Amino acid sequence: MDKRQAIGSWLSGPREALGEAGVDLGYPGEQLGLPQTGPGSIARPGRRLGALAVDWALCLLIAYGLLTDGYNQTTGNWALLVFFALGVLTIGTVGCTPGKRLFGLRIVPQDGGRLNPLRALLRTVLLCLALPALIWDRDGRGLHDRLARTIEVRG
Structure with a gap:
């Protein structure tokens, strides 16, 4: 393998590199x-x-308008608190946030059934930490979804 091929597989990601090695990962x-596509897909x-x-x-916008007196350093902290409350309340009750609703997404439990509010709480806590959301598996699920045993799907 020459250097360009090795760099190309690195830039393309592990899915592409395994595909070139003859391993079928599926969709x-x-x-x-x-x-694979449509409602219910990843x-x-x-x-x-x-x-x-x-x-x-x-x-x-909520933190700026309701909780602070103008934009300052604490606005971001308040916004994170509002983000946490929004996530726990909306995902725990209706399965999606306003943004997810707008983009046609929802959160479902991995094992089917109704989403447990405790899973929504765990998922939101991990999402607020940001690091788990940056680590994805081959299905495109973040670590926060894996640990909470949830899946973000198209609605």
Whole structure:
């Protein structure tokens, strides 16, 4: 293997490198029993980031307008607290935040059934820490979703 091929596989990610080695990983969500496309399929990163941006902007607006007297260093802290409350309350009750609703996403338990509010609490706590959300598995699920045993799917 020459250096360009090694760098190319590194830039393309492990899925591409394993695919070149003849390992079939299937589509994201296949091992979870989810469809490849359409409702119920794994949410793609672009939609997830868009929903997160909408939710964060909403939380900043609430923190700026209701909880502080102008934008300052504590506005971000208040926004994180509002983000936490928004996530726990909305995901724990209706399965999605306003941003997720706008982008057609929802959170479902990995084992089916109704989403337990404790799972929503754990997922939101881990998401507020940010690091778990930056670590993804081959299905595109963040560590916060894996630990809470939830899946973010298209609605």
